[in-house]
Amino acid sequence: MKVKEIINALEEFAPLANAEDFDNVGLLIGDINTEVTGILVTLDTLEKTIDNAIAQHCNLVVSFHPILFSGLKKITGKNYVERVVLKAIKNDVAIYAIHTALDNVPHGVSKGMCDALGLTNRKVLIPKKGKIKKLTTYIPEDIYKKVRTALFKAGAGTIGNYESCSFSTYGEGTFLGKPESNPTKGERGKLQVEKELQLNVTFEAHLEKAILNTLFESHSYEEVAYEVTTLDNSNQHIGMGMLGELPEALDTPSFLKFVAHSFQAKGVRHSAELEKPIKKVAVLGGSGSFAIEAAIHSGADAFITADLKYHQFYQAENKLILVDIGHYESEQFTKNILTDFLTKKFTNFAVVLEDENTNPIKYL
Template sequence: MPKIKDIVRVLEQYAPLPYQESYDNAGLQTGNPVDDVTGVLLCLDCTEAVLDEAIEKGCNMVVAHHPVIFKGIKTLTGKNYVERTIIKAIQQNIAIYASHTNLDSVHNGVNAKIAEKLELQNIKVLSKKPHTLMQLVFFVPVDDTEKVLKAVHEAGAGQIGEYSNCSFQVQGTGRFTPSENADPTIGEPGKPEQVQENRVEMVFPAYLQHKVMDALLKAHPYEEVAHYLTILENPNQEVGIGMVGELENPLTEEQFLAYLKEKMKLQGLRYTSIGNKQIKKVALCGGAGSFLIKDAIRSGADAFVTGDVKYHEFFDAEGRLMIADIGHYESEVFTKEIFYDTISKNFPNFAVYLSEINTNPIRYTY
């Protein structure tokens, strides 16, 4: 039987917490990490009704997309649904975990799931994040290179998209003189030394810095390891907000709207018209994504699918693309499937349930 920390570890390997936005509060919100997990209930929003469902199904852990604890809480008196949900979770010993903007930001997260539902091809991150990659350069004796490379690769360095164990190296001569207090692996204290060394370069996700450096220092034969660490300006091709891809065949405006309603199981949607232009390239963002309208235009998209678009933001389309507001809940409800696949893959024969509660606070009438 896995423990709460085991479920958390798997979820955070998939969507690392450092990728969440600064305003967010993803992670474990209630529960003791060392407790055993009897079952996991997956949802978009953790509410009192969802906790009741968890109790009914014998689950003591709820994994949600939206954090129930989002802003600071100064009291727990049950005056609103957030406080009542937290109180009930604590009373019933139910752990609540949220994977929010970190799951929005990874290339196989929320937006990839929408692209999958729309059957888009050639998908790419729409707005890539800079400053999430680091470059490591280190110098190592030629004979020890493979051992050190293996260690840092296992720590997560040198993974570039679909390519693993990536590095660049060039050979040269290392020169040094150990002090009288040194304990050199090669050479003697007080005597100049020359060693054939490899200069090795690779990139890695910045949040893995401590893990990669620990691996380097433990595997390297030298007492003092010469190295450089640099934060890169390069946008991370696998980390960012939104996605853009292409439909297999172009659709007219009317056909695309019908396609959206079918694939995303919509009751309705709001949109801007683009006249007779066909829709082939589609940008998207789960949740509230109007801040990406300009990025969608720059990408050359014919349509931008998102939620929570305000009245004046629809004008920003300026006839250059269709904006389709399908609703916040509707754009992210399939996130539960990501949780299910991730947990079930790592913990087969374990009770994992998709919540049957519709937590959408918005209702539609026609």
């Protein structure tokens, strides 16, 4: 099993096309053609992480956070980032980071938080835009069903809980082959009028290459006419954060104790307590201050996230309670999510869950 095969599985699980623009995800260090001896799954990649990977015969580290966020002009070992890179390269340990690609899928970071709280009736808090595309193409009547079926198998035509969704209209297509053409219908140099169907299907943006390859392979024309457009529609199943409901409403003190216990948080910071009971809860792992307004507009009674600054707590304005449980605490479940996936997917070598606590923040 090579590194690239592990990467293909991970990118099917959490497509990198869904990651945020600022992020640095994917294979950061290593060769995709290296044979994998074992995988170590971690939240952060530190020197100790590489030591543990070596000790457990793992030459691939799958990390939630990327060790590299910006380019390195020198690698001299003067800081922890450079030392990790040096140690990984010296010991042929590849590093793959998944970060916001996992933030933006419904089975990722937010799911871990919702599971910890037992939230039901879940939906994405901030659906992602620009991630739905539409293919319009023109197909001869005699191969229409064959092409449409092939596109469905490649992932086109899936809308939420529905698949094989399409719309088509009948019409006439015309084309005239130039001297160098090799038409599969009609003759070069002669205008051909062909009964065709116009097919429209939507698909997730990261599938574009596979969808087009399938179109070209299944279509009979030498030159396939098609258009791909990016839609303004939000993808309700992809995006940051999640909104759900507690099994039972809680008063603020009980809710805060429940949250602290659920996330094993040693310190919970929060805005002013509410008079009303808390039932609807929004969550977003990591630094989530940008989603405060979205949480308010969603009608949430509470928003659980991390890294809130002093003045951001004022934004609650008694409309909801803001709860900062800590960055590490909010993302701690990602290791288990990735380990469970990789263990079920690959059974012919070890997938090791890093037991090192990499939280840089300590409490008295």
